[in-house]
Amino acid sequence: MRNQAQRWCRSLAHQVGSSVLDLDRGTLRRDGEIVPVRPKTFDLLAFLVRNPGRVLSKDELLQAVWPSTIVTEDSLTQCIRDVRKCIGDETQSLVRTVPRRGYMFQAADDGLSASLPPATAVVQIERAPEPMVAILPFRVNLDDATAKPLFDGAVEEIINALSYFKTIAVLARHSAFALAEHSDQDIWATAERLGADYVAEGSVESADGGYSTHVVLSETASGRRIWAQTFSFRTSEIFAFQRTVAQRIATALVANIESAAMRRTSPAPAANVEAYVHILRGMALLRSYGEGVNQQAREHLLKALERDPDSGLAHAYLALADMIIGGYGGAPRALLDQARDRALHATALNPDEARCHRILALILIYLAEFDAAARHFARALDLNPYDADTLAQTGFFEVIRGHGETGLMLLDQAIQLNPMHPAWYYYDRGEALLVLGRYPEAAASFSCLPRKSAWQWARLAACHALDGNIDKARACAREGRRLNPGLTEQAIMADLQMMRSEDRERIRSGLELAGWDEVQMPTTS
Incomplete structure (x- = not known):
């Protein structure tokens, strides 16, 4: 397993036009979205950014990016083209060609953009080192339109179930799915940069009356296969499949998993698969941006409840959708009361589902019921201590209560678990830095919001x-x-x-x- 201290080193992030290059995590974001980058392209961009305003000869660049390797200038030329494409430098104003001499990186001067600080501290989580595993979305080799969202949901539930095992850290869903967008040759290097010691992958094919799924767990650094198994099951048995895969991965990673945790079962998000698919689609829409997406999410969640009225998760996310559509704290009091009551009903239906408690706590914040919000955030973290969204929202809650340092620590823990996090993390972290009087860093965080x-x-x-x-x-x-x-x-x-x-x-x-x-x-x- 990689040295855990590498995860807690200081993060180097640089503004490159409309992009943010994070040298520590090995990621490039453009307009708030993750950009897949080949390893050599990333290395070249990083070297250029580390040497701004200086003409770099072709020989110097070849030696920096391809040390001890004989390559032609064509490789460098192609890599420069890839760099410009990744950062949107069509005009060649950032990476400039200096005729007969080489190339020079020149950062753009944007009056409205705030350059990220050269070093942003990432707070060490005070716990014993544990293996970090990334569960990638399964490859679905089917034309069945239902299969892809069904198995994306299965992966999310495996991530959630693994979080019950307190000796394992799990890369958050958003980061794991973004990681999967990289090509096969890039994925291992990127997984290691993100701090994932292990990667679990799966492939899905049709079988009699259901599916056949082959799951492989491998060590990131060596590529060594740790565990592999093929599961054949009927569609209605997908929840049992999720729990089994989570337990097998935990067993393969940690020999002494607490027997009590092993006996805990992950709460099923719905009693039938059709309702479950509607829940997944609703959750995906709530995570997205665009005209009418929240209303569409609400419609899917209502359809889920028509098929399964006792799904706590569907009730919780419907309450969240109503609050978002209503304008969060600006929603009418009657709407917020209704959302709170629905979320309370969700926790009664699924008392061991951390997401239900998290959504209830968030609604309670906007109702200014802070003591109750604190209890439900604490319950959510107790149930799932490695849920990045719960850590981030608990951090925001601490910030508005005036506990800036505690809030920032929790937000940094969330970012550690979900380095490819959704854009709202930038806002919450900006609030923490603003409260602490760290204005340039706060401005940098708010500047990262894509819209x-x-x-x-x-x-x-x-x-x-x-x-x-x-x-x-x-x-x-x-x-x-x-x-x-x-x-x-x-x-x-x-x-x-x-x-x-x-x-x-x-x-x-x-x-x-x-x-x-x-x-x-x-x-x-």
Whole structure:
């Protein structure tokens, strides 16, 4: 197993145009989305970024990227093309060709973008080292339209079930699925960069009345096969398949799994497969962005409950969908009360399902029932201590209670488990850094949001203003007011959830310095 200390080293992240290059995790994000990158392309980009503003000769680049290997200049030329494609540098303004001399990396100067700090601390999780495993989406060799979402859901439930074993850490679903998008030749290097000591893969084929699935668990560093088994089962037996695979992987990784944990069964998300598929589609839509996706998710969750009225998970995610559609804390009180009651019903139906407790806690935050929210977040973490979303949302909850350091620690733990995390992690982490007075880092985090609302531009404006960069602050204020001309400082403060007066005053002062209410919007003739 790789040295666990590597996971807790300092993360080096750099802004490259509209992309973010993380040298520690070996990832490249563009407009908030993960970009698959070949290993040599990544190495070349990293070397260029480490040497900005300097002409690098072809010989120097060849030696840096292909040491002790004889390659032609054609390999370098192709690799440069790949780098430009990955970072969207069609105009060659970032990676410049210097005729007869070589290449030079020149970072763009974007008035609205905040460069990430050269080093962002990742907090060590205070627990004994444990193996990290990534469960990749299964390869489904079928034309059956239901099979792909069904087995994507099975993988998610295997991830969830493995999290019950407290001696194993599991790479979060979002990161595992993004990892699978890499080509076969890249996947092992990328898995190792993400801290995954083991990778589980599966392939699915049709069998009499069901499916045949071959699952393989391998060690990342050596590629050595640890365990493999073929399962044949009817469609209705997929829940038993999920639990069995999770237990077999746990047994293969850790010889002394606690017998009590081994006896625990992962709660089935629905009593029948048809309802389960609707739940999976609803969850996927809630994680996505686009016009009408939340309403579509709600419709799938209602269909799931028509088929299985006692599915706690469906009730919980329906409550979440209603709250999102209603506008979170801006939703009418009656809607929030209804969402809370539905989520309470979900926890009664599935008391050992961590996601039900997490969703209930999130709703309780917006109802300002903080003591109850704390209890349900604690219950969710007790049930599933390695659920990245629960760690992140608990961290956000600690931030709004004024516990900035605790909140940031939890958010960094979540990012460690889910380095390819969804975009909302950037907002929550930005809030933590803002409360702690670390304004450049907070601005960098808010800047990573791929599509900012007016409220998020307001946070970014406040960060730049409090950091003394009034020009950037006013530019952000103009962008926010353009999106929502009627959003005043008073409205922002009324929507603010911060419990401590000093945290509220910090944000109010930042908005005032940024001239939020003074921004003059252009008039149309």
